[in-house]
Amino acid sequence: MKSSILVVLFLALVISCGLLVKIFITDKIRRPVINTSALSSRSAPPFPGAKEDNIFWFAQVSDLHFSIFYDPARVSQLKEFCSTHIDAIKPKLVLVTGDLTDAKHKDLQGSGQFQEEWTLYNDVLKETGVLKKTTWLDIRGNHDAFDVPSLTNQKNFYRTYSAQGKKHFHSYQHVEVLPFGKYIFNAVDACPNPGPRRPFNFFGMLTQDSLDTLEEFAQASEKSNATIWFGHYPTSLIGMPGPGLRHVMRNGIAYLCGHLHTLAGLVPKMHTLQKEGYLELELGDWKDNRMYRVVAMDHDLMSFTDVHFDTWPIILVTNPKDALYTLPDREPTGRMLKSTHIRLLVFSPGKILSVEVSIDTVQVGFAKQAKGPLYVLAWNPTDYSKGVHTIKVIAKDSLGNSTTVEQSFSLDHTVLDFGLMARLVLMLDLNTVGQTLYTVAMLTALLPLLYFRIMKERKTVNCLHLRRFFDVVNEILRRIYYVSVYNNTFYPLVIYIVYITIGPWFIGHVLDGHVGLCFLFGIYVNGTLIPSNLTYVYGFFQILMFVIPLILYTGWCIQHHLRNLKKDKAMDKPTCKNYIKDHWSFLLIVFLQVWFAYGGFFKAYGTMAFLLGPFRTWSAVLAIYLHRNALNVERQELEMKPEPSEQQCKHG
């Protein structure tokens, strides 16, 4: 009987989780359906052929993190990039998508702008003469906004030391007019303003005003051949009023960003197609991985490749383009089927010796140089008009390097799916995910306490609520029961949970010279509330790693203590060894809070944030207070609130 109820409950749980996942996740991260009836107009000339025409290319680099403390090679190798690489690739433009400087102290916890880091960046631009070779479009990232009180403040070094900051100190538009078309690049600066110190400066934010400016850019971009958006944060990490940035970029072809460093290599291809129909392409960092990207527009078909510094030759197949990134509703994809040549770009500082092309494992020939890096090979696309095919290119240069590239293509608009992790990270609204996680965790901690309390007030507590499920569940319920029946443990815990949800977590120098208040929902400083969505994630872990363990520990402590009293056992003289054996979990809970308070808040926001910090520092005090209360539960109280006996329960 009991087990069948459990099975039914379990199934109900699984089904409702499945429904939740379906409603909240799969629909959101599914590839949008493309209206193929509108595609016939997508095959008007010009068609890709043997001539070097209708093509240009540009590069992207992200998250440089120039630091005065760490890894000077970030700077010296960028210099090399600006000379050897730029000379070999000759990109029309270079997009630099934020975190130009690291702005972290040596301890990696404190943060603030260092003028020296900005001069390092400026020196690279000046010394290499890269600004004369190409158009350098740089934009700020969150690190460039650590401890920047306002855009006009002198600490906003982006204005003085970057390539674009003198003209634009926020989002801007760059128009590239070429003989064969007009291409628009819109830079999105979503850094919070004022910019607090780290860590609560991880999510971007856009105000309605900034979105209105971007909407103007979008409208001014409508008559172009293609619009490319770029910025630091993936759209999933930007807080803003609806319908938001993705809606603004709805007519774009791609949004190129950085910030997540491919999650330390966990999601090496953090690329997806958003519901609005544009590609969102995160690029790995320069900081540790020395990644950069080469993007080509060939006959208005966009292709790109993400490569490592100093890896040659670079191969970028532009016709037929990679099936995964094909956008039939906004690219003239029909041109591929009418093309006369396979086209690809091959870059190397050396001389290219051979470019061998195979399709579906059959060698189809060697591509010949058309002009510059463009290589072409005649083909008959109708041989491949159905389904998905694979093209493989092997290029060798005179420096002894060889690169192989293999990718799929489709001339009938067969769509492929992006990786699940990439879709989750880029397509969900991570603000909402954080808020949901926090709310669920908070209620999980709070509701059982309230439930047992109400049951006790109504004097209806009996073994019903403690009926044996599994031993573990029973033990957990029993502990929560103990915590909730004693005022000295119930009230402090409930007040704490409510407090961290609504009250300030700490008061401290979130900006140099400005004392601010940090709440769950954001940071209040100099008259502005900056939504800081990372706080929800911190709150979630605080419940998981502090509140819930503390409830379970306190419950155990009361139970343990009462049993000792009941047995009338003269308490063993507590030795240090026994104490540690019994209370190691308590010591761990307190230690972690002090450690986080010191390592996180003291170093990041100063002494005041450490002392006036209910969220962390005072939490350790709360844990000690509860520990003391639990060990002071008196015998009378024990008689007033008898432990439901196991006997009763068995017959209950």
Ligand SMILES: *[C@@H]1O[C@H](CO)[C@@H](O)[C@H](O)[C@H]1NC(C)=O
């Ligand atoms: C504080 O805010 C005001 C008005 O928003 C601004 O003028 C001032 O520059 C800010 N303070 C600092 C130090 O930036």
Ligand SMILES: *[C@@H]1O[C@H](CO)[C@@H](O)[C@H](O)[C@H]1NC(C)=O
């Ligand atoms: C760019 O757009 C113009 C106007 O629509 C068109 O005539 C031209 O062919 C396009 N360029 C390319 C390379 O397709």
